[in-house]
Structure formats: C-alpha cells, structure tokens
Amino acid sequence: MITGRAKLAGVIGDPIGHSLSPVLHGYWLDKYGIDGAYVPLNVAAQHIGDVLQTLPLLHFKGVNLTLPHKEAALHIVDELSDIAQRIGAVNTVTVKQNGLLYGTNSDAEGFIQNLRQQAGDPDAYLDHAMILGAGGAARAIAVALLDAGVRRLSLSNRSAAKAQALASALDTHATIVDWQYKDEALADVSLLVNTTSLGMTGQPALELSLDALPQTALVSDVIYNPLMTPLLKQAKARGHVVVTGLGMLIHQAVAGFESWYGFRPETDAKLVALLEGMVMS
C-alpha cells in the first residue's frame, strides 16, 4: 500500500518488460516498510531527454536507466559523478532538492561487490583479467577492475575497433586480443569475464574453449538469464570458481535505493531466491 506521500522512482528502458528491477526494489520497499513505489517506464530513445527533465515536475526521487538510455543520459543530467564520466554511461539518476538531475553509475560497484560476495577477496584473481566484449557492461567492469588494482588487462571483442576504442577511453594499457584467438590467449588469465550478450536466453552460446585457462582462474558472466550460462556450466565442470551475474544486478541497485528512499538495503537469501525463481537456471 502507498499513500499520497509515497516516494516515487522507477526504471526507464525500451524494452522494459524483462526488467527485474521493479521486483528487486519492490521487495526492499516492502521489507523495510517504506512508503514508496518503483515503476517500469517504457520510453523510446527520442523521448529520454523530455522524460528525464519532467522527473522534478512529477516529484520523482529518481530513476534507473537501462538500454538504450545509459549513454544519452550523460548529456542530459545537470551533474555527473566522476565514475559515470569514466564509464561513459549513467545508470542511476537522482533528483536533487533543488530539482537538478544528478547522474551516476553503480555497475562497477555492483560487479565488484558481487565478486566479493561470491568468490571472496577479488585481489586473489587480479593478476590478469580478460574481458570478452566491449559494450556498456565491459566499460563498467574495466573501470571496476582498474579501480580494484588489476595488474594486467586484456580485451577481446568481435569488432576489434570497439575494443581499441574502449582501451583508449580507459587511459591505461590494455592488450587487445583478436576475437579469433581468444581461446589461446587464456593461458595466463586469472579472471575471465563475459560481457557479451552471447549465452543469454534467446542468443547463441559463447563459443570458447577453456582448455588453456589455468585451473585457478575465476570465470564470471554478467548475464543473469539464464543464471548458469553455457560458459559458466563449462567452467564449473572444469572446477573453476564461477560467479553468476544476478548479484551484480542486485548490488548495483543499492546506491539508487539509498539515494531515493533514504535507506541502505541489504541483500538476503529470500530476495536472491525470489529473483532466481524468475530467471532460468
């Protein structure tokens, strides 16, 4: 139940029907007895500017942004956090008291917190990380790994030019691995992250041989539907520590929830089970 004083927030995307964020935030609102609502908002790319500018008029506390709005929002919000600038995308917008829009990005934090929760101290895996993919998720994870102190970074993407562009934007040395030769390049990798959409429900699996990957390496996938992607199944069968993507989604949501509703939520087993029940295992 909400009252006329309910604090309002939501998630904007196109499409938005698949989003688990309303379930996630709805669970926390309920758990903490907060008078608030979090709604899915389907907004086409050409309207994102108008819609974001309207949030203060509607007295919204803020929104999350998902595809295709994360990059566009960089140029719409009034103030940007340092991390959103470095990632080149906004996933969380807060309407400040003075009506200005503050944009930040919690995907990097979500990735690291998830790694910590599922695999312990990330430093044990930070000798050489390889990221597959060079889209929005890859950018956030590259920043997360650099901030966590990764010692070597390799990037491999189907379109090599995008991997090059990502490396330049990161302002650090990253080895670009030809997509064709990524299997062999796994030989001294300690942390492998798939950020491509390959392996997602409805998409072909990522074709990758893990034969060269050291036994001690951690394998992570940002895809959360299915929870165990073909890559993670293969890695688990070989005895690698694996990290699924659902926890990243949960942890990236914390910052927005705290900023809009004034309460830092905690992940619990019931929430994880609820969300796991909504995706394929």
Ligand code: NDP
């Ligand atoms: P983008 O569209 O920005 O990037 C997609 C990436 O996948 C690109 O590197 C693209 O390569 C690659 N790719 C797509 N199709 C193929 C293919 N057939 N063969 C090889 N490579 C391919 O998407 P995002 O980075 O935003 O999202 C990627 C995935 O991460 C999605 O599944 C998304 O759901 C998930 N995600 C999960 C989050 C979480 O919280 N767990 C957060 C954000 C995203 P190319 O450049 O060559 O096109």
